[in-house]
Amino acid sequence: MTRVGKTWILGVALSLVLLVLIALSLRFGAAGADSVVIWNIRLPRTVAAVLVGIGLASAGVLLQGSLRNPLADPALVGVSAGAALGAVLGAAIGLPFNSIGVTSVAVVTSSLAMAVVVWVSRSNGRIEVVTVLLAGIAVSAFGAAVISIIISVSDLAGARSVTFWTTGSFALSNWAGVNSMWPAIVIGVILAFYLAPSLDLLALGDEGAYASGISVFRTRTLALLAAVLLTAAGVAVVGVIAFLGLVVPHAIRLVIGPAHRQLLVISALGGAVALLLADTIARLALSPVEIPVGSVMAIVGAPIFFILLGRARNRQGGWA
Amino acid sequence: MILTARGCTVYGEGEQLRLDAIDVVVGQGEVHAVIGPNGAGKSTLMAVLSGMRKADSGVVEFNSRSLHDLSVVELARARSVLGQDLAVTFGFTVAEVVAWGRAPWRGTEQMKGDKAAIKHAMEVAQITSLQNRRINQLSGGERKRVHIARVIAQNCPVMFFDEPDSELDLIGTNELDETLRGLNQAGRTLLISSHNLSWISALATHVILMGSQKIVGAGPTREVLTTGLLSQAYGREIDVQWTPNANGRLVAMCTSS
Numbered sequence: 236m237t238r239v240g241k242t243w244i245l246g247v248a249l250s251l252v253l254l255v256l257i258a259l260s261l262r263f264g265a266a267g268a269d270s271v272v273i274w275n276i277r278l279p280r281t282v283a284a285v286l287v288g289i290g291l292a293s294a295g296v297l298l299q300g301s302l303r304n305p306l307a308d309p310a311l312v313g314v315s316a317g318a319a320l321g322a323v324l325g326a327a328i329g330l331p332f333n334s335i336g337v338t339s340v341a342v343v344t345s346s347l348a349m350a351v352v353v354w355v356s357r358s359n360g361r362i363e364v365v366t367v368l369l370a371g372i373a374v375s376a377f378g379a380a381v382i383s384i385i386i387s388v389s390d391l392a393g394a395r396s397v398t399f400w401t402t403g404s405f406a407l408s409n410w411a412g413v414n415s416m417w418p419a420i421v422i423g424v425i426l427a428f429y430l431a432p433s434l435d436l437l438a439l440g441d442e443g444a445y446a447s448g449i450s451v452f453r454t455r456t457l458a459l460l461a462a463v464l465l466t467a468a469g470v471a472v473v474g475v476i477a478f479l480g481l482v483v484p485h486a487i488r489l490v491i492g493p494a495h496r497q498l499l500v501i502s503a504l505g506g507a508v509a510l511l512l513a514d515t516i517a518r519l520a521l522s523p524v525e526i527p528v529g530s531v532m533a534i535v536g537a538p539i540f541f542i543l544l545g546r547a548r549n550r551q552g553g554w555a
Numbered sequence: 556m557i558l559t560a561r562g563c564t565v566y567g568e569g570e571q572l573r574l575d576a577i578d579v580v581v582g583q584g585e586v587h588a589v590i591g592p593n594g595a596g597k598s599t600l601m602a603v604l605s606g607m608r609k610a611d612s613g614v615v616e617f618n619s620r621s622l623h624d625l626s627v628v629e630l631a632r633a634r635s636v637l638g639q640d641l642a643v644t645f646g647f648t649v650a651e652v653v654a655w656g657r658a659p660w661r662g663t664e665q666m667k668g669d670k671a672a673i674k675h676a677m678e679v680a681q682i683t684s685l686q687n688r689r690i691n692q693l694s695g696g697e698r699k700r701v702h703i704a705r706v707i708a709q710n711c712p713v714m715f716f717d718e719p720d721s722e723l724d725l726i727g728t729n730e731l732d733e734t735l736r737g738l739n740q741a742g743r744t745l746l747i748s749s750h751n752l753s754w755i756s757a758l759a760t761h762v763i764l765m766g767s768q769k770i771v772g773a774g775p776t777r778e779v780l781t782t783g784l785l786s787q788a789y790g791r792e793i794d795v796q797w798t799p800n801a802n803g804r805l806v807a808m809c810t811s812s
Binding site: 303305432433435437438439440446447449450488493494 | 605607627628630631632635636638640641642643644645646647648651655656658659661705709
């Protein structure tokens, strides 16, 4: 079957699964099933999961394509930690959680984290695959450290714990949270869709892309900015969720190929499905106790990351 | 003149001189070979002439317009470049990679000709049968042909080939030779850098001979590929002979060490 045919079939299949999961997500969960519970608790939580899933998966596609790095993921490259730090910082200076204000601060700090990681990883005009991940670890550790300091010296611990920020949860997602994230996610998705054809040519390397008429610096900067918007908007409300942005685009690429327009659309759908599924598992697996959704993603994602890491290393003939 | 360079000087890292006040004149339909020993400045000259790198001083003009005044896209409609780094990330198919050659024409009238241009380019490069394969699964020689098809699809009047024969065996070089001759007969102006003097001497109409960051000789092939100039460029005594057939080839060898 052609890649176009597979894209359509996968797109329709994922849409159907998404509808079923949305129905399930509204049906089960916090006690009671009256319309108030569904409207004020389950629906915003479901919408948040869909939006964050779209955001993280699209951000993964953008990071992988613009950095030519199959191992890139918003959390692994430190962008998510940067956003979480910004959200805590915003709250510490008095902005309410789940507000546009907190999201804006998160976007700024997340951009700074991205800039630091890219700057550190540059070598001879290339952005090194492994150095990006190492820089991401350092930035993430720095972010987590500052978050715990701010939470210890402020009275934010009651609102959201350090664990909330590092493992992610939809338990505190409400309509305010949804309203604080959708504008950035919509802008990010539109920007990503517009950049997709140019991202394809970046696979030739910077020189090859430039020789083919692509403004490499502009394309990469806008792609990274879109990835930051897509990541930070979600992280500011639900905390850091790792591996989704890595695993979903990879799985989709295996089926429909790497062309970015199709990859973005189907990965966005796949991200929504994966995160909604993970959140449903998080709520039901050890019910009535709820486990953090980030833990569910990491338990699935980490082993897949190891497989991809091994493959990338073989392709490059090992790393000293 | 389709391409001219005047007084182009380039400094590398640490103010190291890479090109020393180079002048180049390329006429429409000519085939220029850029040759010389390693480190003489061939790659830098190719990069400056193709607009991949800005000269620190001097000017390069395409059809009397400075390359500085062309946008990235306009440049990509004027010249195509086959570089040496041909790695492609992710499993794109041959057809997808060749189609990238059409990127500079997005949103123009020429977009209507995309399909025909891609089909033609794949035929010329003899990769039509590979079009649904992933480029990462092909051999080095096949991969090179895919990228040649990509730059053909770009449909530019001037085409740059940076050591296109590296890694190719005798047969591969011969196929490359036929492809490049075909492009030239179709009216394209070609600039080719290579270390294979024997091959390039039969293909090129003109030679730009580089030696230690300067042009040692430039002009019609037979006038430049002489014992005197080659010896000067390579810094060794070089004996030059031409095979006697009509389309003669150069045989060059070092006679001293």
